[in-house]
Every structure is written in structure tokens, then in C-alpha cells.
Amino acid sequence: MGPDAAIWPIYNGQADKADKEMVETYNGGMENLLVFAALFSAVVTAFLVLSIPLLQADSGQATVDGIKTLSVQIASQAAGSGTSALPYQEAAFQLPASVISVNVLWICSLFVSLSTSVLAMLAKQWLRVYITNVPSTPKEKAMERQRRYDGLQSWQVDSIINSLPVFIHFAVGLFFAGLTVYLWNLS
Template identity: 40%
Template sequence: DYEDKYPEDPIYEETAPTARVWRTYLNESQKFDADRVGDWRETVDVLLVFAGLFSAVVSAFAVQFSQNLQPDYNQISAYLLFELVSIQQAISNGTSANPPLSSAVNPTANFTPATSIVWVNGLWFTSLSLSLSAALISVLVKQWLHHYVILPSGTPRERSRIRQYRYMGLHKWQVPLIIGLLPMLMHLALAFFFVGLVVFL
């Protein structure tokens, strides 16, 4: 009970800088903030770890598969080498050489990747972007929460006012809503990745 915990204020000093009302407010707000910010921190920590691991997995897939967006120069080199050997064999045997290279193995021909390859790359890079965005926002939220709970030194009235301004700012900037949307961002990233995986398979 605050009446037992804090001594009664002298008359006409109920709102003085060290009055009981400010100390009670700080005590109650610290309890409120400890529960609420603790829950938010746990949520953000879990999301941050998951986003980091998921981003690593998606980036490994995306980097390997994005190579399919350009011609396979190793395969073209093998075809060209085969053609060269075939021509040399034809010349040594005195027979006519094979017709010139088709555009499929011509390194100067325009290369167009398959539509499924373009879609898979688009889906996976979108997934990676969403996952990295969730990680970035999680780090920002952790910084906001860290600065929110640390109050500077001063009188109880000054600290109460600062805490109230920060509380109002937290809601003005929609931080609870942002924290609530972070899991949705990761769900979208997972959905894009799995759709890309289905198209890939």
C-alpha cells in the first residue's frame, strides 16, 4: 500500500517535486512497464533469432539459384569444346564438318531464363527482403524499448513526467502495433519462400 510505503506529504505540498504522488506513480509505472516491456522484449528476441536464421537459409537458396538467371558458361564451354573436337576430327578424316553452332550454345545469343526460374528468384528475394526488414525493425524496437525503460536521474516529479512523455510517444509512434505486425512480416516471408519452393520443385 502506498500510504504505508511513502510518508504523507505536508499540507499544500502534495505536488512538490518529491511528493508521494510522484513516487507512487513511478512505482506503479515501473511494475506496469516491467510486465509489458518484458513481454515485448521476449517477442522481439524470438523474432530476431528466427529472422536471422531464416535469412541465412533463404540467402543460401537464393544465391545458389540466382545463378540460373544467367547462361551456364561451363556448359557452353563444354559444348564449344565438343564442337571444336568434332570439327578437328572431321578435318583429319577428310569429311565435312558439322553445321555451325545452334543459338542454344552460342555465347553471343540472347539468354532468356525460364519463367519458373524468374518466379522462384523473385519469390525468394522477396522473402529475404521481408525477413531482413523484420530483423531491422526488431533491432530498432529493442533500442526503443531500452531507451523507454531507462529514466534519467532527477526528482520523482521530473522522472514521472519523462516517463509519461515516453509512454505517450510510444503510443504516438504506434510501437505496440509495430511489434504486433512483426510476426505477420515473418509469416509473409515464410509464405513467399514456401511458394517459391513449390514452384522450384
Template identity: 35%
Template sequence: MIRSKTNHRRQSQRYNHEDFDDDPKTLMGLPPSEKTSEFWKRYDRQADVHDTKMTGDLSENLDVLLIFAALFSAINTAFISLTMPGLSSDPMTEANALLRLLVTSANNNTLLPTDPPPPFAPSPNSVIVNCLLYASLSCSLLAAVGAMMGKEWLQGFDRTGQTGPLEEQGRFRQRKFNGVQQWHLESIILSLPNILLLSVILFFAGVCLYLFPVNRAVASVVIAFSGGGAALCGGVIVAGAISPLCPYQSAASRGLKRVGALFSSW
């Protein structure tokens, strides 16, 4: 887990955060040089607190996302192994047809001309099911790759091990933080669960379509539970987007809120 350490080892201007307070009145009456030094000490302290919380929270979210994406991809792959044979012809079916032709010809002591078998064409349901499952697997893997890259991005923002004058470190940190805001790093990382949520929706849609021609009773149960879960999840997301005081805030609700604000501005 990536966390910035508040007790960085400095080669110069070492200090203890507890040696001063954050009251602006303490800067009054100090010489200009001491004011500058005190300002950067306070800046470094506040930056450490902010960076530790931001990188720690984002890193924990990415850890959970990576675990869920790995487990979900394994489940998705297992279902794909069941539906994949429907996209190609069964060799046993062709072999049985040839054996039947040979047996019929042997009984009649003649080889009857037969029309060539029609080319294999997968059923539309099989094509749609595999498209949904493969799209779901692609989304989950994309979310996992994004999570791994996000861990690297957070590690690049970490200030552990930096050395030099405190003012130079503070200015360098501020430039990096401005880049984080300019390139929307936090928003991109927080949007990764939305990709995984889309993957789950595609997976359940594919499973329901796969089960419906096999057994309608089983398919009805899966559709009922998945539909109820989707309705509950959608209601929670909408509630979080509508009310800022709603405790059910998530990346999806924040994204929905931004989309609503964009449409309202038109």
C-alpha cells in the first residue's frame, strides 16, 4: 500500500511537526527570513497530511478493485468456456453424419449421392451471449490494468526520500500537485469502479440470455435476482447523485451528478 510518510528524512532543514502550531498569529513579529522558513514548514506539514490521506484512500480503493477484478475475471472465463463451443461446429456431429452415410450405403450396397451438409452457422443467441461475456471480460481486465497503472501513478506522486532545501521540496511538490489536478488523476482513478460495474452488468445480461433457451425456470430466477439487484444498485446511485447528504456516495453517483450538471448547463 502506497502511503507518504510524514517523517521524511531531510538532508537539510530537519524539524519536528510538533515544534510549531498552525496559528497565523505566530508569524507576526518574525523576521522575513524566519517567516519564509516557518511558512514552508507549515506548508510541508499540511501537504504531508493531504498527500497521505489522498494516496492512502486511492490506494485502498485500487487494492479492493484489483481483488474483485481478478475474482470476477476468473468467473467470467469459466462461463465463456461453456458458451464458446456454440460458435463453432461440433466435430462429433460431423463424424456421426459421415458414419450414418457409410452405414446407409453399406446396407444398400451402393453409394447414394447426397447433398453436402450446409455450412455451420452459430445461432444468434450464442453470438449475442458470447459478445456480452467477452465484453464483460474485456472491461474487467481493463479496470485491472487501470488499477495497476494507478498504483504506479500514486507511487510517482509519493514524496518519500526527497532531499534538499525545504522550500525547493515544497515548490516541486506544488508543481506535481498542480499536474495531478490538471490531468484529473484522482477523477480517473475514481472512475475505474464504473468500468467494473459495467462489466458486471454485461456479465449478468449474457448469463440471462444463455440460460433462457436452456431452462426458462432457472433463467427466470436469475433474471429476477439480477434485475432486483440492478434496480437496488441503480436507486442507490441515483440517490447519491441527487442528494449531497446521502451517505451512499460512489464513483457512479458522482459521475451521474456531473452528467446531470452538464445537461442542465445546456
């Protein structure tokens, strides 16, 4: 078929219609996903702000223990007892396994959520490039559209886009697992 054949404008019209519908469907879902992922990441970050300090020894408790030791030494000297008080020794910091578990789960949740957002932005960019028209003859436009469509298929962009909600659900599951451990240890 020649470059001026009547089939090319018909094909381009049908392809444009199908492409527009496909891109609108994917973009709408990704817009919702990006909004949810942003809000969810903010919530997880707020919880991490509260839980990450639990990974360090409480310097306030060390101060209290030191003051108690000084009080005992002063009281011992005031009472005139001949026994010398032992020097202050800081207690070994024991990190509860639940604190580690909660932080690992929440950090993984945040990582998955942010990674999903990055993939969604990349997919939106791929789709934006896909529907960008290249001014040319109808035959060249049809050939370029088919090349781009074949590229989307070979890179399985539709599978990537369709898997993004699963990743967000996984991130929410990790968050709730961490929240369960956190609340369980409060009681």
C-alpha cells in the first residue's frame, strides 16, 4: 500500500480513538494511586517519627540512674558508713525485638509506597510520550504508532500499570502489621 492509500487515515482515526481511551483509563487510575500513595506515605512518616527514637537508649533514663547513684553515695557518706559506694555504671541498653519489628515493617511500607509512586510517574511519562503525535504522512504516523504500541507491549507497560495497586496494598499491609505489633506492645 502506498503512502497516500485511503486506509491510513481510517487506521489512524481508529488507533487514536483506542489509544486515547487506553491512556485515559490508565492515567485516571494512576492519578488516584499517586494521591493515595502521597497521603499514605505522609501517615507512615508520621508514625516513623514517633517510633525511630525508640531505637536509641533513653538519655533521660541514664541521667535518672546517675542521680540515683549519686544520691546513694551522698546518703552513704552522710550516714558515716565506711563502705564506699560503687561508681556509676550505665545499664546495658536492651532493644526490644518489637521495636525493631515495628520500624522494619514501617520503613519497608514507606519504601514500597514511594517506589510505587516513582513507577506510576514513569508509567505516566511513558503514556504521555506514547500519545505524542509526530507530524508526518498518514502512513508514517501509522507506522510510528505501531512501533510505539509494540514497544509498550514488549515492555509490558500494561502489566506494570496493573500491578501498581497490588504494591500499594502490600505497603498498607506492612503498615498494619507494624501497627498491630506496636499496639500489642502498648497493652
